[in-house]
Amino acid sequence: MTNKTLAKPRGSETLWLEGASDLLCGGGVEAVRVMPLARNLGLSRTSFYWHFEDRDALLDALVARWEEKNTGNLAQRADAYAETICEAMFNLFDCWLDDDLFDSRLDLAIRNWARTDPKLQVQLNAADAARKEAIERMFVHHGYSENEAKIRTMTVLYTQIGHLSMPVQESRWQRLAQMPDFVEVFTGQRPSESEVGRFMSRHLTE
The missing domain is CATH 1.10.357 (Tetracycline Repressor; domain 2)
Structure with a gap:
């Protein structure tokens, strides 16, 4: 079995944004952090960076x-x-x-x-x-x-x-x-x- 097969899925940008929205609504902007978000979605932290440069980019996308x-x-x-x-x-x-x-x-x-x-x-x-x-x-x-x-x-x-x-x-x-x-x-x-x-x-x- 290859490493590619073992890797966790990256999710989609929409999935990350929906997860971030849930964190924002539930706990405010300070709750929107990459690690808790990845954990909630069952995705790896590194997969986040396939879609967003950093947390600030995620927040900007959420506002947009x-x-x-x-x-x-x-x-x-x-x-x-x-x-x-x-x-x-x-x-x-x-x-x-x-x-x-x-x-x-x-x-x-x-x-x-x-x-x-x-x-x-x-x-x-x-x-x-x-x-x-x-x-x-x-x-x-x-x-x-x-x-x-x-x-x-x-x-x-x-x-x-x-x-x-x-x-x-x-x-x-x-x-x-x-x-x-x-x-x-x-x-x-x-x-x-x-x-x-x-x-x-x-x-x-x-």
Whole structure:
């Protein structure tokens, strides 16, 4: 049996990033270390360096992944086609229910990390600005004034950040049932039964 056969697999860059994300969410940035990460993944420490130059490169890739997934997908959902503002808000709410679109745990972990990292805080500020711009654009597109769009956008984002920060005890289904009411609070309009039905149908089957 050759040494090549005996060698542990290198894993993939995605696997290393997912493992790093779990460590960050569970223990903060200081928990993201190469040896514990390799041990958790069942991979060798040396295999890490096939994908990343060092720990700093891993952290940079983790932040880039967060920006692309969370901020990128949020902006896409805000820009998605919708005939009404209620439908548009439901499109945005997909982010709060689908971890493939928006990783809420990672978003909170990045915010906590940024408190002690000025460079990351600048990136976080830019991400928040991009999210605000996308949601404000959504409101303006549906007929709200720029000032009203700004206020309603802040209400949406601050509520979501607060939800992430507080240990809210509710099931996915409880939160889903509340969302038509949140749409009304955020938009000032009551969603129609058909809008609620379409939104529920794409999440009740998950």
